[in-house]
Amino acid sequence: MTEKPRQLALDLPVDAGLDVEDFLVSASNEAAFDVLERWPDWPDSVLLLIGPPGSGKSHCAAIWAKRSHAWTVARAALRLPDVPHLASAGALVIEDCDAMQGQEDALFHLLNIARERKSSLLLTARTPPSDWGLATADLLSRLRLAPTATLGEPDDALVRAVLVKMFIERQLVVDTSVVEYLALRIDRSIAAAQAVVETLDREGLARGRRITRPLAAEILKIRDGDEPG
Template sequence: MRENAPPKQLAFDLPLDPRFGREDFLVGPANEAAYGLIESWPDWPDTVLVLTGPPGSGKSHLASIWATRAHAWTVSAAEIAGSDVTHLISNGALVIEDIDRAGNRDEAALFHLLNLARERRCPVLLTSAQGVDALGLATPDLRSRLRLAPGAAILPPDDALLRAVIVKLFVDRQLVVDLSVVEALALRIDRSLARAREVVAELDRDALGRGRRITRPLALAVLQRLGLTEPDDEEAPDDAARN
């Protein structure tokens, strides 16, 4: 038995409460059009706007910023049913998240809600991971209404934004890492904020389980385990155990 071996710590997968304040949103070329649209409220070009972007790109963050400014309620598309439409817009502003999830969508109720919102001048912000034409909508009038709605798309992040988001993800978890860790991740993962979130969460769990800080060798080892780097990539994974 190795008496000097550090005890293995239990890594509890506790929910992380992300910070969705205006000051926490990082703006770059990939999302500046969407951010500008949110900031332009109440001078919107239409009552209904559609915000699209891949998972984890910041749609919910922007929706939260607008909801705070407009005192809007936030619901998922799954919560919209015919009997609740009038109640949902009674607050005067509404965010509808994830209209791309077809299994949770009442198209007739959603179309009725958008018509009523336009009639009562109630601003509605919808978020979707896909463009309108990719939603597979079975209701032609709803498809037409959403096609005509102005909006903005969040694009994949550039290198600078990806690095900034990785730093923020560590800060949100109260983790202090060297710049070399950020560089190792940014150079190897695909340009996806969802992927960045996944890798940082895995690093947090791994470091907590080992009872060690997050280092570049550990980051490379985790990336290799996730299939995001090659076994001979600069530093061997075994080096992680010595840091």
């Protein structure tokens, strides 16, 4: 039998919303999300948002930035001469602060100015400040005094909900058995869910097949090296 030719799978952009209505709340993120929602009634001008990769830190930060009209600055772009200008925004997000080596002076100065001007500052990181390897004792001391909102690893319910949301965003109709099968076998992270949905979408289109549980099983075996890819 002649094998069905593979179709060309176009890598079209997918609108993955980062608005508040796109955020899926579960037991693993509810407490941290509630803290962000209480702004501007924060106990301090600085808030640390801590969570493992794929826990939704960037999504939470984007929601808060939109609500507070904050500027979002890449950690690598934080420089000491720019601190007064950044602090003038009134609200600021800096992500990946656990990789702050070489920019400790800038962050220390920013924390001081933010508190003086009562500006709101949201810092995201994978781990608490004590694990950042900071060489500046005064900076570590100030960060330890800042309130912390913690995101846990996505629970099973959240992984299932994220998978469903991502299939819908790609206008893919799948059976609930596919979602259940994937949720039990992928890493519990939003990044892992996104990666497997993207792969299934691409393979389903290339093969001209619906996304079924057998196809999902085949793709996971190839990914895990159980079969030649």
